[in-house]
Amino acid sequence: MSKAVDPASNKAKTPPTEAKTNSAEDVSKLKADRLKKLAQLKELGINPYPYKFERSHKAAQLHELYKDLEKGSENSDEVVVCGRIMNSRNNWLFTDIHDDSGKIQLFCHKDSLPEDKFNLLKLLDKGDYVGARGTMKRTPAGELSVRIKDIEILSKSLLPLPDSWEGFNDVEARYRHRYVDMITNPEVRETFKKRSLTIRHMRNFLDDNGFFEVETPTLQVEAGGADARPFVTHHNALDIDLYLRIATELHLKRMIIGGMERVYEIGRIFRNEGISTRHNPEFTMLEMYCAYGDYNELMDFTEKMLRYIAEKVLGKAEFEYQGKTISFAKPFRRLRMADGIKEVTGLDVNTLKTIEEARAAAQSLGVPLDKEDSRGHIINAIFEAKVEHTLIEPTFLMDHPVEISPLTKVHRVNQGEVERFELFVYGRELANGYSELSDPQDQRSRLEEQAKKKAAGNEEAMPLDLDFIMAMEYGMPPTMGIGIGIDRLVMLLTDSASIRDVIAFPTMRPVKA
RNA sequence: GCGCCUGUAGCUCAGCCGGUAGAGCACUCGGCUUUUAACCGAUUGGUCGUGCGUUCGAGUCGCACCGGGCGCACCA
Known part of the structure; x- marks a missing residue:
């Protein structure tokens, strides 16, 4: 065996200790069985938690290297493998170990193993990590195997894994104990x-x-x-309340103003809003800003980037999501919000001149209104109620009402609109980009409008950030900028129905004792 | 926050009109050994999410609570 797996290295470095049995009553029998084996290992002078192991191959490498090894034949190539025991048959004769590349079968025959190692098998359990050395063989049944000459334990598992056939399906348990989910359901690791x-x-x-x-x-x-409503926290030394960021936008624009022409941040964002299959309180967003571009160029750029990512991650730019084919290969549809509403409802929002007319139109379409307090908000509500869910194929939904877009340049042609787009895929917003507002006076009056709403009790309205306005007063170049929800992109690329399936440790209410 | 559904063994699940808690797999033991969910036999394993109530008797009925899923709302 190689130096790293010399049996001597497996001797306990600390004196063997007896398994604690004082709480045996409240330990399940399954765990008690394993604790007993742990104690026996220590009595034999074996450290069940050694320090290091050096393997020669991962499972997938062996399957590739020996793909031509014929059924029932063996050779003398010696390999060293390691992984977690996931299954065994015939009293350990056939034992599957998994590493992060796949599985490899260990053929544990007493004729090949020293007696002490053969006896060691009895102290192993599914879930244990082992390292083994042996030669390559393909069984008559066709399973590539390592006929092992030596084996050592690399970690003793004390808790039983879920049944390998039925799997581990309890959604709550999978989120709370994601590691078990990852061990049991390989597709989770792939995600x-x-x-x-x-x-x-x-x-x-x-x-x-x-x-x-x-x-x-x-x-x-x-x-x-x-x-969005933020989380509040407190800094003790400064004795001030601070908020967790709900976007990176205002600081990234400061960096554009500072002269870095192309910047981005992939960062965790925190929003104190509801939880759903599409929302987690903390999520990851790319925000990217680029000087001298406008939203038309940005749409082209976004398409190229998403196509590139899909091709790199999936090997193709067209994929299935929840039974629908989504293509990042074809040019994305570009649809003005006003045209989208007209297409679906027949309503021409350009005829709505006042908030009252907008409200009446929404009512006649059966769109419930809550706190929408401007013509633009009502038009957006109509869009969200009637059009949004119809946008399955990637669609840049363009030219939003100015009232809902306080950081966006007004449209160069159409009054009341801004140069903004949201990218919708499968009826969900994936990205939000625009020609960034760079006029400090316009920006000041828009944020003052927001501050008024905030003062009136709208918790989602933006605060008046005077330093941001001051920065803009120094001069900001024409800029295009976009935010892309990483979690939602990953949902698409992994065909995941819930955002919790792409966040390793989603926010959960703690279980009370 | 609201509505619907849900919580029973380590895992996956049955449990009817209320009558002493079940199965498969896993575990342990014995048998048998080149399997592909190995097989045969035996054993073991539970505060039925928690509490209160109704009842002679509650996994089952009622109420409250604690978690979770989906939908709606909020939002990305």
Whole structure:
């Protein structure tokens, strides 16, 4: 065996200790069985939790290297593998271990194993980590195996894993004990690998396009840049309340003003809103800003980036989501909000000149209104009620009402509109981008309008950030900027129905004792 | 926050009109050994989410509470 797996290294470094049995009554029998084996291992002078192991191959490498090994044949190539025991048959004769590349079968025959190692098998359980050395063999049944000559325990598992056939389906338990979910359901690990790849390739794409990744404050005196209620926390030394950020927008624009022409941040955002299959209180968003571009260029750029990411992560730009085919390969549809409403409802919002007319139109369409307090908010409510869910294929929904977009440049042609788009896929908002407002006087009056609403009790309205306005007064270049919900993108790429399936540890109410 | 559904063994689930808690897998033991959910036999395993109530008797009926899922609302 290699140096790292020399049996000597497996001797207990600390004196064997007896398993604690004083609380045995409240331990399940299954755990008690394992604690007994743990104690026996220690009595044999074996450290059940050794320090290091060096393998020669991962499971997938072996399957690739020996794919031509014929049924029933063996060779003398020696390999060293390690992983978690997930299944065994015939009294450990056939034992599957899993590593992060896949599974490999250990063939544990007494003729190949020293007696002490053969006896060690009896002290193993499903869930234990082991390392093993042996030669390659393919069983008559066709299963590539390692005929092991040596085996050692790398970690003793004390708790039983869920049944391998029925699986682990209890949704609450899967979220609360995600590690068990990941051990038992391999597709969960695949989802989080794809999440990682999504972020990696997003970074690569942006970096290759001359962007700098920057970091802006999570703790803020005023939480601005989006319509959302923030979390409040307290800094003791300063003795002030601070808010967790609800967007990175206002600081990233300050960096544009500071002269960094292309910046982005992939960061955690916190919004004190409801929880649903599409909302988690903390989520991850890309925000990206680029000087000298407008929203038309930004739509082209966004399409290219999403296409690139899908191709890198999935190997293709067209995929199934919840039974629908979604294509990032074809050019995305571009639809003006007014046209979308007209298409679905027949209503021409341009004929709505006042808030009263807008309210009447919404009522006649059966769109319930709550606190919408402007013509633009009502038009947006009509859109959300009637049109949004119809946008399955990727669609840039463009040219929103000015009232709902306080950080966006007014449309260069159409009065009452702004140069903004939201990207909808499967009826859900995935991204939100615009020609960034750069006129400090316009910005001041728009934020003053927001501040008035906030003072009137609208908790989602933006605060008046005077430093942000001052920054803009120094001069901000024409800029395009976008926010993309990473979690929702990963949902699409992994065909996940709930955002909790792409967040490893979603927010849960604690269980009371 | 509202509505519907849901919580029984380590896992997956039965449990009818209220009558002493069940199965499969896993575990343990014995048998048998080249399997593909191995097989055969035996054993073991439960504060039925929590509490209160109705009842001679509650997993089952009622109320409250604690979690969770989905939908709505909020929002991205």
